[in-house]
Amino acid sequence: MNFENNLAFAKAQDDNDSLSKFRDQFLFPKSNGKDFIYLCGNSLGLQPKVAQEVLKGQLDNWANYAVEGWFEGKEPWMFYHKELKKLMAPLVGASEAEVCPMNTLTVNLHLLMISFYQPKGSRYKIIMEGGAFPSDQYALESQVRFRGYDPKDAIIEVFPREGEETLRTEDIIAQIKENGDEIALVLFGGINYYTGQWFDMKSITEAGHEVGAIVGFDLAHAAGNVPVKLHDWDIDFACWCSYKYQNSGPGGISGIFVHEKHFKSDLNRFAGWWGYQENKRFKMEKGFIPEAGADGWQISCTQVMPMALYHASLQIFESAGFIEPLRNKSITLTSYLEFIINQVNKDLGVEQYRIITPENPADRGAQLSIIAKEKGKEIFDGLIANHVLGDWREPDVIRLSPIPLYNSYEDLYLTGKALLEVSKKVLAL
Template sequence: MNFDNNLTFARRMDLADPLRGLRQEFLFPQQNNKPFIYLCGNSLGLQPKVAREVLDVQLNNWQNLAVEGWFEGDSPWMFYHKELKKLMAPIVGASVLEVCPMNTLTVNLHLLLVSFYRPTAKRFKIIMEAGAFPSDQYAIESQVRFHGYDPKDAIIEVAPGAGAYTLRTEDIVAAIDNSADEIALVLFGGINYFTGQWFDMEAITRAGHAAGAIVGFDLAHAAGNVPLKLHDWDIDFACWCSYKYQNSGPGGISGIFVHDKHFSDTSLNRFTGWWGYQEEQRFKMEKGFVPEAGADGWQVSCTQVMPMALYHASLQIFEKAGYMDVLRSKSKNLTSYLFYIINEVNKALGSEQFKIITPAAEQDRGAQVSIIARQEGKAIFKELVAQNVLGDWREPNVIRLSPVPLYNSFEDVYTTGVLLLKICKEVLA
């Protein structure tokens, strides 16, 4: 697509956008009586307008039904998670039976590692991306220590080559092949939080399985951002938070995926709890854990009704949008336009003040564009916020900007470029 660096072009793109009406489904933070241009959905998504209404329904159920709310009302809490499962499954490319909303992200990662990290004397290593989100690093370190291994011996990190910011798929595959006899688990993020690189999940899974390893993904930055086919790609397990691209509110409920090929494997370890017990027999209160069918059998504690209600509010908007293929089409155009606008800013400044470290190829990125500020990065970022553009700052010099197709516009991207150029001329003068 050929882009133009002017407001007329941006507004013409917005008028042609079939998703433009969805912007009205969200509440934008304000400053000085003006809404922010919000480019931080990669960290926390905006609040859906319907969130308060959906939450009020459950608060009213609590008020009017009290404990009977578990079994009475239009959507009894005992089965409420099933309404969400139907809406979650298309977002990650899974069957309804393979997904479940529960807990929070790192809790779920630990629970899944109990089942799927099964080290032996020969196979005990985990291969992962260098520079993964710290929570993943800490979780994996603690898991290998729990099994009696030193993280220095048990964790293999794949890092970009000299001078590069992103990983090549062939290097990931080579790293798996080189340690094929020792790897128990391949665990990657679907999208790297820092650079915005979308890894070739299918190729990584294929290589991991060829090496005899289990393959899992942390989809915190991928679920609700890019189209996923977890079942078809034969991924063993995955988990994600829902408060970034899926707009479920701060600390919102997490989701898990377990491939149905594992459902009949009675040798899998689990940390179990009441809510994962067979649903029809749960209230008999009998000894001896019998798991509920599918991903629901990994549940531990009872349904978190209020967090689920907030997630439910956003999931209904995804359904209205037509799910990920429709959103992805707009997302690619938005990020391509942001690439173009940042390069236009550099041209106007006469130098590469901003280096884009997110992959240029559309298939290798999601909705996030990360830029290194060569000079005065923090001052520029702070001034952007002062002028109602809210992105995300990462030390030491990276600004992350994430135009989300559900609620961002081409005019948002254009205006950000105008302000970025103006601020640079003032700060760098």
């Protein structure tokens, strides 16, 4: 597509966008009565308007049924998670049995590592991306210490080459092969939170399996953002939060994936009664017998209210056709934003902004990470003052994330206009 940096072009794209109708299903933050251009869905998705209605429905169930709500009403809480499983599975390329909504992201990462990080003899190391989100780093450090290892020895981080911002797939695979006899677990993010790089999950999984390692992914920035095929790619396990691209609200419930090939294996796990066989759960018998599938990793009761908020958003994904239509729009949106930023540099006469997210749309999701050469924080604050809300990452990165469910081409044109005006003022150009 030949892009144009003008309002008429942006409006024309929005008029021809079959997904534009979903924008009206979300609530936008305001300042002085004016909506923000919201480009921070990679950190917290917007609230679906239907969320209040869905949540009220569950509050009404609580009011009307009290404890009987576990088994009475239109959506008994005992089985409510199954309604979500139907809608979660298509977003991550899994079967319903392989996914389950439960807990929060890092809690689930720990629970899954209890099962899938099984160091033995010389095979005890974990290989991960350098510069992963701190929560993943802390989780892995504590897991290896818990097993009696030193993180400096047991964790292998793969960093970009000198002078580069993102990882090369061949370098990841080379590290896996080089340390193959010692690797127990390969654990990567699906998309790096800082650079926005979408890793080649299929190739990483194949390389890990070739050396005899288990392979898992943290999909915090990938689930609901890019098309992943967890089952077909033979990934062992994954987990994700739902409050970023899946709009389930702050601290929203997490999801897990366990490949069906592990259902009948005798894996260790930290057990709780909600993961016990469903048809015998209320017999309260000793001796844990897990429910079939990913549900067997549950521990505590269904978290009804967080699930209701997640359910509200998942129904919008279903109406939109799940991930493929969204992905097609996402590619065009990020490409248009890239064009706009390059135009800002041209108008400024200097390369004030450098995009560190991969140029190839196949290697990124709905995010561009932009290094500001000078006065980045002042410029970021200036954007907020002009009703453009992205997010800031130290020391010099502005992350902008156009979400296909609720962002428009006009949003991106106006963002470029604001960025140019703020840059000229802050840089005194």
